[in-house]
Amino acid sequence: MFNKILIANRGEIACRVIKTARRMGIATVAVYSEADANARHVRLADEAVLIGPAPVRESYLLGERILEAAKQTGAQAIHPGYGFLSENEDFAEACAAAGVVFIGPPASAIRAMGSKSAAKALMEKAGVPLTPGYHGDKQEPGFLAAQAEKIGYPVLIKASAGGGGKGMRRVDRAEDFEAALTSCQREATNAFGDDHVLVEKYVLKPRHIEIQVFGDKHGHCVYLFERDCSVQRRHQKVLEEAPAPGMTPERRAAMGKAAVDAALAVGYVGAGTVEFIANQDGSFYFMEMNTRLQVEHPVTEMITGLDLVEWQLRVASGEPLPLRQEQLSIDGHALEARIYAEDPDRGFLPSTGRLVHLAPPPESDHVRVDTGVEQGDEITPHYDPMIAKLIVWGQDRRQALARMRQALGSYRVVGVQNNVEFLSRLVGVPSFANADLDTGLIEREQALLFPEAGEVPGDVWLLAALAGLLREQRLAQKAAAGAPDAASPWRLLDGWRLNGSAQRQISLRMGEVVQDVGVTPARGGWELTLGAQRVFARGTLGADSELMAQLDERRLRAVVVAASERRQVFFEGRSWPLCMVDRLHVGGVGEEAEGGLRAPMPGKIIALIAQPGVPVDKGAPLLVLEAMKMEHTISAPGKGVVKAFRFAPGEQVVDGAELLEFEKAE
Known part of the structure; x- marks a missing residue:
């Protein structure tokens, strides 16, 4: 077994590998970019080496620099x-x-499966079922368009070297x-350095089911059952679970055998995932093989009781697989939700900023949180905006769902837009609860997942005001305790006046709605007035x-986080981003420049x-x-003309930068 390993990655997966290595007594070396100098994986590792500036092509993708760091630190x-x-087979x-x-498969296996088109040709020879489509080398747009017509619409254009x-x-x-082909090729070039694509029949109402496989250097290979990853947005997974709902033993065995056959066909070693598109009738097609550990591997760990990173380390050091196929079994059901810094109401646009407040649910035997950040850390525009993976286990799917709803309800994030409330709605929609799954579920359930914003409940305004008053009181008491005249009645701040109690007003805003809460000090608390409602609060x-x-x-429990003028209220499983309003401030909230369109996030003009x-x-x-490895199209807000662009292709823009001058038609 190794004495020291280097982890050529960042974020939650680097922290995840460090955790297992530490348990096994293996020293760890982290690598980091200048943007990650204070990152959690750097703080957790035994050693850390700076490898370059923030852009991944100048740091995390520099194989020679990472190898140099391994030699420098003595990592085996x-x-x-x-x-x-x-x-990357070259690496x-x-x-x-x-x-x-x-710590992964041989370069030959990566090369064989790295090209989707070449992999499908190999799988066809191995007898693994394939999706109808064109997987060849001819890439002329006219030829590919003709292939699409031959296959029949709808079709899916996919980067041959792609993923995620x-x-x-x-x-x-x-x-x-x-237009779709041009955009796909451009994004593929930026992400993978290869614009080669394939065209396949788009399976209507498909399920995305993947099989976890593991091979060793002694010719053994097993499958560790399946994961259902059907719930996706923009072709990226949102919720994953294991085992797949409705999976029969016969179908599991057939898919497992196909996955193992695929792995054996390329002499696979280590952890890998064979992904299939499955029809509702149970038929399935090989889609691709990811020659690495998957983001969603924790759900497999939860239902098997295994540590897949430990298996990776043991296999890479030359040991045989710890278990044979007949020794593997499924225990219970697991779900994983990906917590992202993104805004679901704005097309899931990534969000950046400092995590002012971060409070995940407490971990236990059935709740696990894999994260690469802590409170106070930054979500930057340079990397994937994942905050954490929330994984829960239950004896069956119903219990796992209940625990996921409870865990999401207690997950609190302030400082960046995030998808926690969206995920809470998602696990609660009937189609997901009843396992009516396919990759179009989110689009199909738009009405339930993206409800119109309703009125802020009155209790939320009152709780925000009460929390602010209690903070003021606590600060005043702290200041008085250290003052030489601590017993002075002038430091009580109890609202006493010669001819009656002091009255004041707290103004709060959410969106365009401004709400005033009247405050009158009372014995042991305050009288709060909200419209016609008047309550005693303490x-x-x-x-x-x-x-x-x-x-x-009434007694209520809530969390009210104060960050600058923001008052984020977490109450009854929801959150409300309120802001304090200074009635004496002259001037309004910043508006869009007339006729202009602004950048929704920092990024680069493509x-x-x-x-x-x-x-x-x-x-x-x-x-x-x-931005954040994905393309975002800025569209016309109405009929009109672009008067002028403010930036050229290749230029970086900041959040809110005016991108162009647009004149609407009369």
Whole structure:
């Protein structure tokens, strides 16, 4: 077994590998970019080496720099995590040449499965069922369009070297094919350095089911059952679970055998995942093989009781697989939710900023949180915006769902937009609860998942005001305790006045709604007035912003986080981002520059699509912005013309930057 390993990755997967290595008594070396100098994986590792500036092409993708760090620190092996260099055959070969063990499959297996088209040709020879489509080398747009017509719409264009939902477009009409192909190839080039694509039949109402396989250097290979990853947005997984609902033993055995056959066909070693598209009738097609550990591997660990990172380390050091196929079994049901810094109400646009408040649910035997950040850390525009993975286990799917709902209800994030409430709604919709699963579930359930914003409940305004008053009281008492005249009545701040009690007003805002809460000090608390409602309020505010409130005879529990002028209220499984309003401030909230369109996040201009002065219709694409490894199209807000672009392709823009001047038609 190794004495020291280097982890060529960052974020939650680097922290995850460190955890297992530490349990096994193996020292760890982290690598980091300048943007990650204070990252959690750097703090957790035994050693850390700076490898370059923030851009991944100048740091985490520099194989030679990472190998240099391994030699410098005496690491015997490199764990690549997922993404970055994990499926790079050149890096695997460079490790072997340098005498450093690559904790993953041989370069030949990565190469065989790295090209989706080549992999499908190999799988066809191995007898693994394939999705109808074109997987060849001819890449002329006209030829590919003709293949799409032959296959029949809808089709899916996929980057041959891709993964993670990048370089992938569904096309429903022939007239949309060329634009989708151009965008797909451009994104594939930026993400993988390869614009080669394949075109496949888009299976209507498909399920995405993957099989976890594991091989060793002694010719053994097993499958560790399946995961259902059907719930996706923009071809990226949101919720994963194991085992797959409705899976029969016969179908599991058939898919497991196909996955093992695929792995054996390329002499696979280590952890890998064979992904299938499955029809509702139970038929399935090989989609691709990911030659690495998957993001969603924890659900497999939860139902098998195994540590897959430990298996990786043992297999890479030359040991045989710890268990045979007949020794593996499924225990219970597990779900994983990916907590992202993103705004579901704005097309899941990534969000950046400091995690002012981060309080995940407490971990236990049935609740697990894998994260690469802590409170106070930054979510930057340079990398994937994942905050954490929340994993729960139950004796059956119903119990796992209940525990997931409870865990999400107690997950609190302040400082960046996030998808926690969206996930809470998602696990609660009838189709997911009843396991009516397919990759279009989120689009199908738009009405339930994206409800119109309702009125803020009155209790929320009152709780925010009460928390603010309790904070003021606590600060005043702290200041008085250290003052020489601590007993002075002038320091009581109890609202006493010569001719009656003091009255004041607290103003709060959410969106365009401003609400005033009247405050009158009373014995032991305050009288709060909200419209025609008047209540006596008192309570205690805990160190972690937990509020125990009493409004008249009702006792309520909430969390109210104060960050600058924001008052984030977590109450009854929801959260409300309120802001304090200074009534004495002159001036309004910042508005969009008239006639301009602003960047929804920091990023880089990839392409200018519209022609200045040429009329466009509402929704027409104007330019493409790349941020957090994904392309985002800025569209026309109405009929009109682009008067001028403010940036050229390749230029970086900050959040809120005016991208172009747009003139609406009369």
